[in-house]
Amino acid sequence: MSAERDEIAVVGAGLAGCLLACYLARRGYPVALYERRPDPRTGRVERGRSINLALSERGLDALRRIGLAEQVMADALPMRGRMIHPVAGEPQFQSYSGSGDRAINSISRGALNNALLDAAAALPGVRIAFDHRLVGLDPTSGEMTFETPQGKVAATASVVLGADGAGSAVRGQLLGYGVLTESLDFLDYGYKELTIPPLGGDFALDPSALHIWPRGTSMMIALPNPDRSFTCTLFWPTHGTASFASLGSPAAIERHFATHYPDLIPLAPNLVDDYQHNPVGVLGTVRCAPWQVAGKVALLGDAAHAIVPFYGQGANCAMEDVVELDRCLDECDDDWSAALPLYQRRRQDNAEAIARMALANFVEMRDKVASPVFQTRKRVEHALERALPGRYVSQYELVSFSTTPYAQVRRRVRRQYAVVGAVAAGGLALLVGAVGAAIGRGRRG
């Protein structure tokens, strides 16, 4: 079957690109997967660059469809809720779900990427070219130019799919040809990683939670790793007081952490070294349109819609793009000129919805989670979820534990909040009845 199909080029062998290669090869396409880096399965890990991420239902669903979920989950660490670390006092646990048993999963981004690379490489028809950085693309002919250690290399494909991340060169080429517009909104915040090593051979903190140190205008989080360490990520302002720019000397670093993150000090012996040597990453939202040109070139994952990481959905959303594109190819009998516009129509609103929810969640994580009002609201939400199973579902559950389209999640949650707000004064019995009826009406409407 593959001999009858033209070769598809996928640019970028990250999470979306490798997954896409697997899905396309399964459809019988010969796939050329181009990656600017050397093979990560043989190379060195970059210092201080997001070594773990939270995988939830959307990513798992995409992996399940190609039989990879079990293998990936073997090394995952389930996190059932948030552990909030105040400046003084004991940490408090907040469950992610009303039932208390649903979890997002901490996994190594590198291990997930390698598992997807192995899966793609094992499929007949997939050819992986490492050390190939795309530097030129003609969107009408599909002609590409790559920089390689041996010099410039040209290649052509009937369809070119850009899965080359937030700084996408494919997107840049489309921009250069004047067939795409983009907006990049950077936050005044950056991120930096620190490590909490194992303590006496075990986890230094509870590994079944995502740890948060909310500090109002900034925060730190920590996710567990299979080697019993934790990767902490600081999300701090890049400039101004108490920012990455203002904190340089070992004494100032130690003083700052002792004041704002006192429980970290005994757990992070390499704190100052990590802080001084790990890079500060940028955080932002990428929007562009269109996502496809003439059924010949398209963008997926961060290349089309990079978002801030505060909902833990960037990779999940990228993997969901692949599932949707596969579905569109099914529905369009593999006519790419119909499938790519359909993919764009179905995904664009959803990407915008999660981009907005991710931005809003930054305020929730760094500030609101610590407030008694927020904690009461969460308890009420969980009570409603238990009282109205499947009818009242929190935004967090819909985003993380379902594949309900993101745009639909926003609409449904707005409806739920409106009803809860309107009847809150009337007591729980009245509330339960009203929410149930309103949601029923919303579903029919």
Ligand SMILES: Cc1cc2nc3c(=O)[nH]c(=O)nc-3n(C[C@H](O)[C@H](O)[C@H](O)COP(=O)(O)OP(=O)(O)OC[C@H]3O[C@@H](n4cnc5c(N)ncnc54)[C@H](O)[C@@H]3O)c2cc1C
């Ligand atoms: C601090 C942080 C925490 C995060 N936490 C989470 C989380 O908990 N959960 C979650 O779901 N998401 C999370 N994310 C987001 C997630 O990492 C991204 O959304 C995801 O990696 C996007 O996958 P991608 O394949 O689209 O892009 P990438 O993973 O960026 O892959 C792009 C690939 O393209 C290659 N490439 C780039 N340019 C070229 C070129 N010119 N030619 C050839 N190849 C090229 C790159 O080398 C790379 O391999 C987080 C992100 C950050 C920054």
